[in-house]
Amino acid sequence: MSAPTEHGAEVAAAVADPIADPGLSEHQPRPTDVDPAKEKRAERQVAALFAISAISSILFVVAYFSFKIGEKPDVVMGLGASHVALGLTLGLSLLLIGVGAIQLARKLMADHEIVEYRHPAVSSEEDRETALASLRDGIAESGIARRPLVRNSMLLGLGLLGVPVVVALRDLGPLPGDALEHTVWGRRKLIRLVQDVTGTPIKPEDLEIGQLVNGQPELFFEDGANETYDLQSEKAKAAIIIVRMQPDEIAAAADRKDWGVDGILCYSKICTHVGCPISLWEQQTHHLLCPCHQSTFDLADNGRVIFGPAARALPQLPITVDSEGYLASQSDFLEPVGPSYWERG
Amino acid sequence: MSKAFDSNDKNAAATAKPNKAGKAAEWADERLGLAGLAKKNLRKVFPDHWSFMLGEIALWSFIVLLLTGVFLTLWFKPSMAEVTYQGSYAQLRGLEMSEAYASTLDISFDVRAGLLMRQIHHWSAMLFIAAMIVHLMRVFLTGAYRKPREINWLIGGGLLLLGILEGFAGYSLPDDLLSGTGMRIADGLVKATPVVGTYMSFFMFGGEFPGHVIVPRLYIAHVLLIPGLILGLIGAHMLLLVYHKHTQWPGPGRTNDNVVGYPMLPVYAAKAGGFFFIVSGVTTLMGALLSINPVWKYGPYNPAEVTAGSQPDWYMGVAEGLLRIMPGWESHLFGYTISWNVMIPGQIGPFLIFGAILAYPFIESWVTGDKREHHLLQRPRNAPTRTAFLVSLMTLYGLLWAAGGNDILATQFHLNLNSITYFMRGAIFIIPAIAFFVTRRWCISLQRHDNEKLLHGYETGIIMRSPDGAYSERHLPLDEERAYSLTARDRDQVYVGAPEADANGIKSRAARKDRLRARVSAAMFDANVQKPTSAELADAHHHAEEAAAQDHALIGHHADGHELDGHREYLVSDEPLRDH
Numbered sequence: 001m002s003a004p005t006e007h008g009a010e011v012a013a014a015v016a017d018p019i020a021d022p023g024l025s026e027h028q029p030r031p032t033d034v035d036p037a038k039e040k041r042a043e044r045q046v047a048a049l050f051a052i053s054a055i056s057s058i059l060f061v062v063a064y065f066s067f068k069i070g071e072k073p074d075v076v077m078g079l080g081a082s083h084v085a086l087g088l089t090l091g092l093s094l095l096l097i098g099v100g101a102i103q104l105a106r107k108l109m110a111d112h113e114i115v116e117y118r119h120p121a122v123s124s125e126e127d128r129e130t131a132l133a134s135l136r137d138g139i140a141e142s143g144i145a146r147r148p149l150v151r152n153s154m155l156l157g158l159g160l161l162g163v164p165v166v167v168a169l170r171d172l173g174p175l176p177g178d179a180l181e182h183t184v185w186g187r188r189k190l191i192r193l194v195q196d197v198t199g200t201p202i203k204p205e206d207l208e209i210g211q212l213v214n215g216q217p218e219l220f221f222e223d224g225a226n227e228t229y230d231l232q233s234e235k236a237k238a239a240i241i242i243v244r245m246q247p248d249e250i251a252a253a254a255d256r257k258d259w260g261v262d263g264i265l266c267y268s269k270i271c272t273h274v275g276c277p278i279s280l281w282e283q284q285t286h287h288l289l290c291p292c293h294q295s296t297f298d299l300a301d302n303g304r305v306i307f308g309p310a311a312r313a314l315p316q317l318p319i320t321v322d323s324e325g326y327l328a329s330q331s332d333f334l335e336p337v338g339p340s341y342w343e344r345g
Numbered sequence: 346m347s348k349a350f351d352s353n354d355k356n357a358a359a360t361a362k363p364n365k366a367g368k369a370a371e372w373a374d375e376r377l378g379l380a381g382l383a384k385k386n387l388r389k390v391f392p393d394h395w396s397f398m399l400g401e402i403a404l405w406s407f408i409v410l411l412l413t414g415v416f417l418t419l420w421f422k423p424s425m426a427e428v429t430y431q432g433s434y435a436q437l438r439g440l441e442m443s444e445a446y447a448s449t450l451d452i453s454f455d456v457r458a459g460l461l462m463r464q465i466h467h468w469s470a471m472l473f474i475a476a477m478i479v480h481l482m483r484v485f486l487t488g489a490y491r492k493p494r495e496i497n498w499l500i501g502g503g504l505l506l507l508g509i510l511e512g513f514a515g516y517s518l519p520d521d522l523l524s525g526t527g528m529r530i531a532d533g534l535v536k537a538t539p540v541v542g543t544y545m546s547f548f549m550f551g552g553e554f555p556g557h558v559i560v561p562r563l564y565i566a567h568v569l570l571i572p573g574l575i576l577g578l579i580g581a582h583m584l585l586l587v588y589h590k591h592t593q594w595p596g597p598g599r600t601n602d603n604v605v606g607y608p609m610l611p612v613y614a615a616k617a618g619g620f621f622f623i624v625s626g627v628t629t630l631m632g633a634l635l636s637i638n639p640v641w642k643y644g645p646y647n648p649a650e651v652t653a654g655s656q657p658d659w660y661m662g663v664a665e666g667l668l669r670i671m672p673g674w675e676s677h678l679f680g681y682t683i684s685w686n687v688m689i690p691g692q693i694g695p696f697l698i699f700g701a702i703l704a705y706p707f708i709e710s711w712v713t714g715d716k717r718e719h720h721l722l723q724r725p726r727n728a729p730t731r732t733a734f735l736v737s738l739m740t741l742y743g744l745l746w747a748a749g750g751n752d753i754l755a756t757q758f759h760l761n762l763n764s765i766t767y768f769m770r771g772a773i774f775i776i777p778a779i780a781f782f783v784t785r786r787w788c789i790s791l792q793r794h795d796n797e798k799l800l801h802g803y804e805t806g807i808i809m810r811s812p813d814g815a816y817s818e819r820h821l822p823l824d825e826e827r828a829y830s831l832t833a834r835d836r837d838q839v840y841v842g843a844p845e846a847d848a849n850g851i852k853s854r855a856a857r858k859d860r861l862r863a864r865v866s867a868a869m870f871d872a873n874v875q876k877p878t879s880a881e882l883a884d885a886h887h888h889a890e891e892a893a894a895q896d897h898a899l900i901g902h903h904a905d906g907h908e909l910d911g912h913r914e915y916l917v918s919d920e921p922l923r924d925h
Contacts, residue, residue, distance in 0.1 A: 078636055092630075233555060276526060
């Protein structure tokens with residue numbers, strides 16, 4: 001690591017290598033080189049390894065046809081019998097070929113080291129000149145340098161070819177528009193909150209204090225919902241959690257006083273960090289924790305972030321009860337749900 | 346081979362021993378001119394060292410990935426269309442799910458060896474990336490990236506990035522709950538991009554997340570686009586390796602101008618070829634016995650569900666850790682949102698770390714101004730700053746990894762999750778810095794130890810007592826080969842910079858750069874210990890001889906000092922017993 005251009009040369013000369021290169025050490029014979037018995041033994045070892053590999057391959061075929069698949073997928077260490085048998089036989093037949101080959105190389109093949117000389121990566125001065133001359137000739141013959149009009153128009157043409165390439169990708173997807181600002185909760189007023197798996201509507205008296213229920217809008221369980229909605233995409237925004245707390249423990253903001261029903265509040269289930277569905281509920285503290293990156297929200301305090309990487313409070317859905325006494329939405333969320341994005345403001 | 350090279354007449358060229366293989370080779374050579382290539386490369390020399398095997402593991406696991414991957418494509422259906430599962434796995438029968446997930450279940454439960462191939466594929470993917478990272482560390486620590494290998498260093502970096510991308514695309518394909526959650530997070534990362542984030546997300550997913558096109562799009566990237574790029578880069582990586590010839594450790598007869606080792610045919614072909622079977626055999630056994638990514642346990646993707654303790658594949662751990670410990674910073678400017686809490690850990694941080702490693706060789710070569718070719722490896726201790734730099738980044742990597750599993754750490758060790766996170770926020774800055782200084786001092790101490798051995802010999806473990814009762818340990822000189830290997834390295838030159846040329850006090854840009862270079866050079870190399878000079882060595886040997894003469898006077902027995910160090914050439918049983 002010297003700097004030859006500055007002052008390396010004289011320093012290097014002053015302190016030459018303290019020990020001279022003794023040259024390559026002498027070749028040491030291996031036991032298999034001098035002892036015919038050991039050589040034979042190594043030969044038998046290698047042959048045995050290859051032979052067992054061959055047997056293992058045959059056993060693979062046997063296992064393939066003799067084990068049924070699919071009936072009991074967890075009989076051997078949580079895995080299927082066919083799977084384990086096929087894996088062990090195939091693994092062994094591969095592994096033993098490898099072990100055999102390396103044993104062969106180490107014990108029986110000649111082990112004399114060879115010296116090869118390196119050449120600098122750089123091409124010779126002559127090659128360089130010839131290449132440069134060819135390049136100059138080629139460019140000169142093309143006449144590009146003498147004809148700026150041709151050169152510039154060619155560059156323009158090639159440059160603009162990039163535009164169709166980019167524009168052609170336009171139909172990869174629709175423009176965002178205001179899609180992220182709305183959810184299906186805005187389709188109409190008084191959409192019932194239902195249990196997310198069964199689709200049953202919920203009455204306030206069904207919920208105990210401290211209970212959390214995962215919910216969805218009833219729209220997803222109506223006839224023909226599959227055709228009306230892109231269910232996965234809509235669920236990714238409309239999913240909610242419904243919690244019941246002691247009414248006097250809730251510190252609702254001034255404009256949110258009438259967003260709940262008897263201590264029952266409804267929040268978006270989609271984390272405002274990067275969009276995981278939030279699910280871990282601590283009854284005593286009213287904290288809701290996201291299992292992905294541990295953002296924690298206080299549901300008694302308007303969904304405020306109290307810990308973790310999320311920056312925004314969990315959006316709250318204003319709810320009420322409908323004429324039959326079921327929990328239903330007052331309106332859509334009043335802000336976009338899910339992760340932040342540039343235009344969100 | 347034969348006379349075919351120079352006799353292109355009507356008579357068939359006469360071979361010394363006409364056989365089928367010879368004829369086939371002749372047929373091919375007449376059309377491809379193979380002999381020219383083969384003559385240069387069949388006996389090409391490769392030096393031997395265990396650490397040269399790490400890149401090979403990456404190469405072979407990639408081949409395993411290609412083979413098992415082709416098997417999987419024969420059954421996998423990259424479609425997000427809803428189907429009702431009717432396969433063998435009873436717990437999920439009758440459930441609505443995407444075709445991608447259903448076909449993954451079919452591969453796992455209704456195709457013989459299907460689950461085996463899936464598990465080999467996943468294990469190999471992890472091994473592929475792990476081997477690339479360890480290989481990168483080997484190349485970095487030994488300075489193998491120096492001229493003329495800088496381009497291959499960058500190609501390797503590109504391969505690692507592509508490998509990680511390929512892995513992420515792959516584990517997103519089955520469309521199970523865990524991979525869907527991973528895509529959800531990826532969507533959040535993309536949306537955090539300033540100005541164009543929402544558009545990027547909508548173009549990726551063909552509309553709103555998750556949409557219906559992401560699995561087929563990831564599929565074509567995973568099976569064609571990215572593997573194609575990886576294959577091309579591997580080809581370039583190998584070609585440059587052959588052109589530059591492999592680096593080697595310095596030693597007797599092993600210089601910067603030669604390469605010493607075994608020939609490609611037969612030894613290296615057998616070892617490397619055999620090693621392919623070992624890598625594929627081991628990954629097959631892992632696939633057979635170690636369950637990985639059991640997607641049937643997670644269920645189909647539902648954007649409203651998540652499993653607690655969700656973890657990405659290990660190589661995403663750095664981004665995951667950064668995401669988890671980042672404070673929730675977000676700015677709102679003129680009606681627009683900048684999500685620092687997602688951008689910094691997801692889009693900036695990992696690339697900054699990676700960029701720092703990739704850039705280090707270029708910074709180092711600017712500081713040293715070294716324009717020579719280097720084919721001899723350096724021991725990590727002999728480049729203390731470089732080694733310390735990598736160790737500090739390794740420490741950072743480990744900490745972020747732990748941060749990425751902060752929930753697991755909290756539940757396994759009964760710790761407070763919040764405390765772990767707060768700790769990590771400071772630790773990722775402080776602990777790598779400590780690791781840097783400790784490693785640097787450690788390397789320098791090891792360099793001193795090397796010099797100690799060169800000058801005063803190695804410790805034999807034999808305690809001598811002088812007539813006046815003083816005890817000392819007997820030291821013996823290193824053998825010549827070992828001593829040469831220890832000194833076969835360059836002396837570091839600290840760049841002092843040009844003397845201040847500008848007499849009129851105007852500080853030019855070039856002068857500022859020059860001073861910076863001098864300062865960095867001093868920081869990098871000033872504290873290093875250089876190998877002894879010839880004079881120092883001769884002086885030390887003179888002392889040693891005097892000491893040996895004294896020792897000799899003390900020895901009442903013909904012990905040669907090799908009783909305990911295993912260097913003697915006869916057996917202990919041959920040693921005559923003392924008669925008292």
